[in-house]
Amino acid sequence: MQAQQLQYDFFSEENAPKWRGLLVPSLTKVLSQVHPKLSSKEDALQYIEELILLLLSMLCQAQPRTVLDVEERVQKSFPHPIDKWAIADAQAAIEKRKRRNPLALPVDKIHPLLKEVLGYKIDHQVSVYIVAVLEYISADILKLAGNYVRNIRHYEISQQDIKVAMCADKVLMDMFHQDEEDISGFPLIDEEPSVSGEQMYYDLVKTFMAEVRQYLRDLNLIIKVFREPFVSNTKLFSHHNIFSRIVDIQELTVKLLGLIEDTVEMTDEGSPHPLVGSCFEDLAEELAFDPYESYAQDVLRTGFHDHFLSQLSKPGAAFYLQQLEEKSEDEEDKECLKQAITALLNLQSSMERICSKSLAKRRLSESACRFYSQQMKGKHLAIKKMNEIQKNIDGWEGKDIGQCCNEFIMEGTLTRVGAKHERHIFLFDGLMICCKSNHGQPRLPGSSAAEYRLKEKFFMRKVQINDKDDTGEYRHAFEIILKDGNSVVFAAKSAEEKSSWMAALISLQYRSTLERMLDLSLLQEEKEEQMRLPDPEVYRFAEPDSEENVVFEENVQSKSGIPIIKAGTVTKLIERLTYHMYADPNFVRTFLTTYRSFCKPQELLTLLMERFDIPEPKPTEADQFAIENGDQPLSAELKRFRKEYVQPVQLRVLNVCRHWVEHHFYDFERDAELLVRLEDFIAMVRGKAMRKWVESITKIIQRKKQAQANGPSHNITFESSPPPIEWHISKPGQTETFDLMTLHPIEIARQLTLLESDFYRAVQPSELVGSVWTKEDKELNSPNLLRMIRHTTNLTLWFEKCIVETENLEERALVVTRIIEILQVFQELNNFNGVLEVVSAMNSSPVYRLDHTFEQIPSRQRKILEEAHELSEDHYKKYLAKLRSINPPCVPFFGIYLTNILKTEEGNPDFLKRHGKDLINFSKRRKVAEITGEIQQYQNQPYCLRVENDIRKFFENLNPMEDKMEKEFADYLFNKSLEIEPRNVRSLPRFPKKYSYPLKSPGVRPSIVRPGTMRHPTPLQNEPRKISYSRIPDSETESATSAPNSPRTPLTPPPASAASSSTDICSVFDSPQGPSSPLHSSRSPPNLSRPHSPPAIPPRQPTAKAYSPRYSLSERTSVSDPPESPPTLPPREPVRTPDVFSSSPLHLQPPPQGRKCELSQTFFPPSPFSPAPPQTPSPLGPRKHLSSPPLIPPDCDLLPGATGPPVPPRQSASQAIPKLPPKTYKREPVHTSIPRDSLPLLENANSS
Template identity: 85%
Template structure:
């Protein structure tokens, strides 16, 4: 079994899902530790995760069982010196006293997985040790990549950045590419300009500044890494004699760079370029460059080398270096100090280039490289040089030099000790090539004209350099190259000077990454010790220190970028973190600008941003003032750091917030012209070259928004395919007076409604939702687009109801209902969930739902479509949400879910949190609301590839089903019309004349352009899984066991590709009052309970049903409502009046109207309930409901604050409601219709008859809104 464990593949199909993404969140935390100001792309972290898993695989191959086993594996596998660093970190992690901060990587998740990898269980401490090693390596990779990203002035790490940075690091390349012979170099820049081309003045200044910064880093390396050990023990070393005036050179370099930066920053925008000549002139007059002369003389004097060696050869010095190796906190010192003598010779080589005499003695190619060498004048020039060398070498094999190297260092002749053959050496940053000269050898015809013949080559990342002491006899001016396999090659130079040059180049190549890490550590420690001075809180309100009284962070929660997440805070602290100087948080900016209006007005936000931008300089202390009186400038360095690390980042982030504000929330400025004018004035006063690009960007956005506001929105959208042609049925183009439900093509009705509703949906802004402003007094101003969508939906739903109940003839009414269901089918194809809701809501309204005779004649397959539509809303919309996430946009989601979730979040969380007696803005609440609005916005980007037919669009835009009627009057009209066409307890229906003179036959739901064949619409819906029928999955035992109702065919008459996936939507409660027209919309409500549809079915067909036993004729009370509760019919208290008839079905399981078991004889009818007054429909109150979506059961008793269906009824009034989607209809036993009337054909007996129950909402039914308190 253990043998099999060696074959464990972390990236196989079986194992990859267990590990994929496991480390990514933790790697974000590691990045925040090493580079708090940087962020990373998801792909970059996934790439590092793959590298870490490769290391874990390598560690597990040794089958470790103890910590010591892991440590031995690290020592054997990891290159030197990173193995010692990793072991030290891992040892500190398992020592409890040193584990002040837990590991970022998830030890608890990795530990159980290691049992599967190894095949046996290991101790938790061993897992901690392994994870600590992996975390150290991940931190090292991220630190290296972050340094590279900062050098190229970027703020986000990509996968390519990591690859490029690792290629330049010998240690990491050696670790992850031990078995590869050569690694590709950096990608070439095709458009790089030639070095010979002339550069503009400003370009030369920028290039010079970059060179000075790199030079300053080299000086920091010398001072903080090499010089520091000598300074700490002045009794043994005379560091002045060794390093001369290097500190003075560092100071003058820093001063020169500061002067040039100030000049560039303060240059007027109208000037073509900065004038930096004065910077050099001022320093030259001060004789500030004199230390260079002294330094060169000291370093190049004849006795310097001997003096330096004598300093290091002192017995005390040797003991001191040994102590440094043993006690230094940084393990890299131990190895670096061994090579300190040789490495410092590189400084001598650098200074020799300053002196003209020294430059004349050497060729350019012989000069030693700098530790952080810049690329040659252009990458293409370096490649050209390497290609020339390769063409001059006979017998070259493998990849080109340019593919595994980036830079040519030097060349020269060395003697290989032992064989005593001379070899010509070419040294690159990745290769050392040994060649034999072809001079003097006879040339055969056709032989190569190459000057050298390849003998051997060494990869620099696979060798170690060892200095050979000249006192060892045969080794004179020699050094040793040790290979990975333990073999070695010794080369000797002709003189000590040549050896010094070679050693300086080789050592700098080998330890370049190590020295860079040491310098970063030293610089970081120095920054921590020297805290940046900030202005006081009395002069700058945003400088107030963090405390629990002004800001609270989420515990154990960090964003993907590792940035702490704010839970609550004052407005000042929120603005401070919005424009924080240490890092940028795009998610926080997006959330803040979406939700800030709930606690701050736009004018106040602009005031705070302007105040944040104007940053005063810190006041000098008394000691600083005394120094200034003496002519010193103690604050110059601190002020420079303050401006660079605090002022500039804060100001840039203020401008960034302004840019996001005008880009994504310009409606704030459209509503307030003064706000826009103040912002433009503020932007116009911003100065500085660093800010100029931001100012230009903001100005362009404002101009673009103004132009769009003046010209209207642009709809120039290009699709991959052309939209389908307009479908026409009986009415033709231009015949607007004939447009109606039955004359227009159902496909085109659905298309035009989808386009219209998509425009409404895409126009809704996040600010219309935050704070539930659509329920407040200023809703018309704050939520215009949302209210427009709600009004359209209400009008369309009522229009569907009106079309049905005004069609008096039964045959025509059946055709109308079937036509509406066909429109629902096309809505499904177009992913218009809002349209599906409108249809289902209309079908389930009280005037329509009671039309039993009509629904009996609807084909069973169409009834099944309505049933499946309802199922999507069950179990808190589980199937609907799954469907929404599985489809591809474009789509029109159901807004009611979002409104409900927002309202629950707003009402269930306080606006402020109290901390130490002070109220802090609850920003976590705003973040939850922003997440909901973000989900809304993700479906607002993709438009439909459909043509707009203006006449049809105007027809639906101008729908006014209520006309001049009041809402109560219209509700009465619909219900009375429903009673007229299908009276209560009617055994046969009255005859009515036909309304339509046109044919009733439907054109179907297949586009005419694609017949014959399945229905196709030009939207990205073809990728969705259309074969899934959610209705086939029982959601409860009740549904799966309710087999009494026969199953009807599930295929529609004209099956679309997704005919089995029917959506059911529920709608939001609202009551819109119009000041002049007094038109009131109804409220659609529904419950998300899964028990609704499981007990109710739309099946009315008796074709396949077993014939029930004879039942007696039904008897109903003369004035009893047809929708009275069956439970009340079966109740002992038959004298009590039934509940008020509703507009929507009940949420409870349906019971049979008549119970056979309660009767004394099957031939006897039940007792009649008492006579009740005539029914009077209710009118919703003239107020706007505070609830966006009251999830209620299907038809229950209604109550109204203003009127009742039955005025004398003692029942309490119900809240305003609107037609809501109903559960599937389920047939209940009913007696056969009498045959006495011969004018109407006999209808088949109803096997099942649905009847809604009418319990009181708060007595027997659930609350209208989840978690809502009954009132």
């Protein structure tokens, strides 16, 4: 089917991305419905998607606006009878849609796209109708391809399989290739060669079973499709006279196949092969094969079609029996086969005698083998035959026969009515080739010596066959009608020859239609005949569904069409967990995650064992009476019961057990008796179909036991080697010196991320369901979750303790800056749990109130902290958006999951009342499982980082509370906070230094960056910008320097000491800096030769030179000297009504009026609850003072002509710290500009 050119091209560069892959996931569901045991390659589903889009293009050509328009288009374009079936399915889908029963294909995604295709909006019901038609055709293609794949004993559908199957199906070929003159079918040469060598006994049995199944299908075709109309019109026809004992033969075939299947199934695992000789011996002794003789005599009377006989007269049984006898290794089985052969000798002789009178030797039986034997068996022989025929035809043009056809059917001579000479006809499944014989020698040297000359060829999918009555002009004729209305009449020499040609031609033309009719008939029969189940009193899982035991979600179904359970009894939940009609992996996953909230593991195993042990239904009184008379009324029903109920249920019980031990083995670790019971149960399971499941479960158990004995394995292979460990003041092995300020901030963040990632990945879904971490047995039920909660609490308290126990203001500011650096690395590692741990610590009461401390923090670090705090605003909206945008590995914030689970657990009842009975509210468990599923999707990807065991142990053993109780420790922290920064004082108390080592930060850039190693995993969405030390703003860069302590050196540490390092790798929370930003200034210190190392310490300048205009430091003697008197407060520029001071970035209240908010909006939009950030200064415009300026180090000279920002007073021997009233003191931006030519001096002050 080639759609005419539309304005909308589905496969153009512009439109193809919108449709590509849209249908592939849904086609997987369609395949699971038509062939549950087959899988498909991606290319096969993509090919079907292309075909469906072609079909959609054809439907849209008619510009449909209503359902009737689409239906009319289908009737005109689809071949008969597939048009009626597609319309029936589409109308059923509309009816179901009223009950919101969705199709497998995504209607909601296709509907808006159809507006673009058609150029106008159509009703949703029309879209449903169109999609239903498309889904029916896709299911038809997949069913056809699946049948072909099963016939060739494969288990995966490929694109080539679909092309091969469609090439043999006239209906689909007419639909998709109706305008193509030549169609490339499939390269037979690519198929694997058939196995022509000797087969072993078991292989012979499997081959025989496959052919018997196909033979049974052919019998069903005769009985269900052809015989049924005769049976329903007994007054007009006598079906017995026409079809003889065909039903007896079908029953015999079912019985034989059942006996062989049972024998194969029940064969002991230690036996080399199944012994099927007794199956034939028993039936032969019962004379069960005798209906063949009566049938052959009846159907071979004059006028009976040879085609029916060809299905039944091939001597296949004797051939297989002889081969089985030769290959059998068991003497008793050999004897059974000999007895069977002997008992069937008379029948065989009689059949051969009957057939020899009426059949051409071997011809029809050969034809039967071609049509109905295993298609792949003689593939290469077929190729060879086709090539020989093609070489023997002079004037052949176009594609090779082997590319258009699958098999050679027959050849012979026919007379074309109106032509002078006879035509030699070659009939293939796709082509009918008419040739004229070449008489005599070739006329010219070098010309072809072919035996035939091509006259014409017909594509079988484009013609119709019409029988012609004998007339005076011709006899024994039939007509081939072409698509354009022209026709060709051929005449055979005799009625027998005509019958042979008509049988082959009609079979080719209607085979696919008849197959579909048979499938429809079998499906309808299966729906009408209810399977007999055991008595519910004996087997409680056979209780019928009712509102008292199960409730389904109204107007909701899963994408695969499976009903979703809302509530039910435990028995009904177990029944649906192992349902015989379909598998529901989502339900299995949800159930095993949540069942502990209503059922204990021991109870679940008991229920599964009970579900597995299925009794057979008891016979009724009528059945019992028939049994007493020697009949077997239940044999067929029992066979169906075992095949369609017992086996699926038992396999699904084992599947549940496999999922249980694979994903929830902790249940068995906590209860050794449970594992023993499961192993005993598995050991009792018998049957070949169950063996692979038993082996799989046993291997999983052994692997889990081994892992339990060996401990968790950390041997993970990464594409690149992890970065080396970073060290700072503390060196390897100096564990007693490990602390916040002695360890490298990068390595602190890395090791904490590794530790928290391990904690996060260890949490099992069962630790969350039912809020068990808040219950009495929480230590038993939620050990991993509690370990993570305690670690998070300890780390947050440790950060708080490190801050408030650093009494010296300048040192405390550096401690806070160091923690913010750790937060930066957390961001780059996607450790959101760590980020919010820092935010929590900064937002705690003891730390949040330290306004003077936060005033000393560089503006860049404050901005980073503010942006991190925004993650938790508006119900974590920005955090959730960021989490979904990044690629693992990551450590999500666990608190939000716990909150959502608690709300779900507390807001929904555990049981629903129905007719006075309590049903388990499974919809509540499903909601919780959705949350745990989101947790699990981030648990699979580990970090490419190296564990440093000493640092890891240091953080594992953190105990900031020591022996204090929780309230006592909280009071201690708050009192300490009040001690270091009292309320309502203008002058802070002065404290001695705590640290004896330099507090200069090493930065957050790795010291060694090797090719092939990574600094950190790429954070969030974008790789951070690389900013060298030479591009750091002047005030922040220069303040990062540190000088040896001396009486002449101010002891106020540079508040932006980490600024240089913190800007090495821009956090993704930072805004990209444009060229006009100071970060991108072209003026850089020329002496910075190593971009990965901190800047060199500049030479000390006389302190008085920088500070003499404001303060005198000549009398200063020591750090510990108390201030004698407070100095005069520096002027505020400009003077205006003071704002409420809020230097901490963690305020939740709106910012004070009048404060500017110019934070970059690149990644985070401004929030009304965000505190005001400073304006980013630009070297090209007026240089504005930041809201909380960093202190200028003493070695930076201020230009005499430049009016700099106000500098807070320094501690000295003769001056006191100015009194800063909390929440009222706010410096305003300075609007005086610094001359442009002075900037290099400021930026390169260290070079002077």
